[in-house]
Amino acid sequence: MNTMHPIGFDDACALVAQSLCAPLGKEQVFLHDAHHRVLAEDIFAPDSMPNEARAMMDGYLLQASLIDAIQSRDSIDETFVFSLAKVPLRAAQSQIPLESTEAHKIFTGAPIPQGDYIILLLEDCSEQDGKLCVPRAILAAAKRGQYVREKGENYNKGDKLLSHGIVLTAAEIGLLAHLNLVFVPVFVQPKVAILCGGDELVDLGEAPQGEHFVRSINNHFLAMLVREAGGIPLLFPLLHDKQESIMATFLEALKSADMILFSGGMSVGDFDFVPHVLTQESDSLLFYGVRVKPGKPAAVAFKNGVPLCGLGGFPNSSFIAFHFFARPLLASLAGARFSPLQLCATLTEDLSKNENRTEWRSCALWAEKGQLYVGRGNRGKIHSAAINHLCGHSGFVRIDEQTSILHKGSIVTTLIPTFSNIEIRQTQ
């Protein structure tokens, strides 16, 4: 039967974590198109970095022994003069054999011959009549190997530089450019069917029939959440509260989608057929009902290995259920791991609850001098149907199942969905 048997929130999260899927497959894409995609293979260093000793700064290269000799000598000279080789050493040039008594002008990145060298900075020295003049203080402070990058100093040939499963941001794209990977192996993006329903719903731009209707939020909201999670949303037309048409759409979605999200029609009312699909038509039901607010009517099931997630009809419910139950499964299909980001923050006012379930309470979220704070902000009454509380600088405060009040000033756990949810009030 399609009766709800709510389980604990942490139990539901643990069940999801035990039911992750294998990645769908790999493909090759052009480096720039790999941005924000999931890397499908480990990347090892084909060579050491640097692959030979190199100059770290523009300056003058001298044999270390030359400087040693001067440093060990008592002298009252204020400036030391070295003969200067005619040809400066540049990165693009081949190695030039160095006379032990000559200084060579050298540019950042230029290779340095094998041996024991010191680089003096360009701005610390001066040139006069083809000679290099170095003040006593600069020479005295010079250390063997200064401004010289040793071979393999950053990494060695064969080191693992990137692990498969990471989401590629600008830094990783830069590294892959350095390794000259024009094409990058990434995991195929999961196609996620979005089935939202309810006879009262009217879709974006659609003219309503009659006075009482609800403008559909969740199909668009979930489509964007799927994108943010690295999936490709497949928007299905809004479902009507008819079991046959819901079944038909479900079977249709199964043909093309790697995952199916249901939203709406998840409660136990007469017109809610989605629980029937999830509980009766699936191969295995992980859970139906979670003691969490919002998100109680959440369900996770599998059909032919395809994860089916029922997310509740209200935007807030579907958001929490998506984040904790659907997104880890979606990430696993995409070859990545996802854990919702939960950081501690200082609560700026009391928060109480009276229901016996874990609650994620929408709150204003801000950083001030590096510390996170949460409070009600200028929120009106919060309700799962209203999505405005999730917008802008909003995070969620966790109130444990057994907790009835969180006190002002206490350190609480917050869920931070995206970076832009954090308002930066003062940085330093």
Place this chain on the structure above:
Amino acid sequence: MNTMHPIGFDDACALVAQSLCAPLGKEQVFLHDAHHRVLAEDIFAPDSMPNEARAMMDGYLLQASLIDAIQSRDSIDETFVFSLAKVPLRAAQSQIPLESTEAHKIFTGAPIPQGDYIILLLEDCSEQDGKLCVPRAILAAAKRGQYVREKGENYNKGDKLLSHGIVLTAAEIGLLAHLNLVFVPVFVQPKVAILCGGDELVDLGEAPQGEHFVRSINNHFLAMLVREAGGIPLLFPLLHDKQESIMATFLEALKSADMILFSGGMSVGDFDFVPHVLTQESDSLLFYGVRVKPGKPAAVAFKNGVPLCGLGGFPNSSFIAFHFFARPLLASLAGARFSPLQLCATLTEDLSKNENRTEWRSCALWAEKGQLYVGRGNRGKIHSAAINHLCGHSGFVRIDEQTSILHKGSIVTTLIPTFSNIEIRQTQ
């Protein structure tokens, strides 16, 4: 002259904050395409939410007076029976006048007539022979208005729901769908020319001429950073160290770009012509040189109102300079505000420095039970030329100009470039 006059890091940040640009302009885009774009107008509520009283849950609607009467009466009955109206109230239906003694089955979202009502949850009651049976405990605990959402409870007509300048994530797209905005006013994305140079550079996929070359990272790295900041990168061919060709490319870029990034050729070496362009060819120079590591050769100038940012040739330098100096300017052109996210974290080992400039030291960054930690991780020697230190779970620890050591266990300021820079080791 193109001599560097390094200023303090915080002074440089303050100068940038005082030199922000006006947004470029507005355009209309389809709701889904507005995802991750910057909202160009404030959005006000066209109606109250809810626009009339509505049921919060599936259940039974009763006049509050009916319950009051029972609650005030001493009774030993274990179950109370109410007559039940034949037609349930659904969201899609018009208002039905209610008999004061009848209970109405009601579904989530259904409008409630004006008056004083209570909703009893579906799962707390039962139906028998067309009558509604309610256990004593449920009735005793029932509170006036329970599970009823009052008109305007979440927000009122005319309230500002979204402010221009925010980046639209899934939640805001959901709200805009609710408001039936098929098209959304967003700011035009700035086109950012990327001019990277150095004779030693060989571009992605290009066959090197000779043995000593450096594979170009920064043009691709910066292109992705520009994307992450909401701009459109315009990649120019790699520049050679020739003043005329640099000038020609600069003038070409000025024609099409809203902002120009230079990388490479920023130091004071013989072959660095970019400082000449920034200091001599601009209308105003904000600074050239910052006491920061990495990022010392950074420069910001303006030409015809177009921000020109010199970012240093090393990836680490260009990253720090981009984040603190270029990105706030880019964001302002895009109509948004950007402050780098800096959060406090616990340092897991000593970090020392010997140079007299503010340093942003690349470190491993992780969250454990809601707390942020930073440490060296398995980093080899860090060098600005190597980009591997910026990859994966990497943040930056700030070491102040006057600080020579940060001690293990102390609370330090970290720069967190993206969410995926935080490794989640344990959530609860």
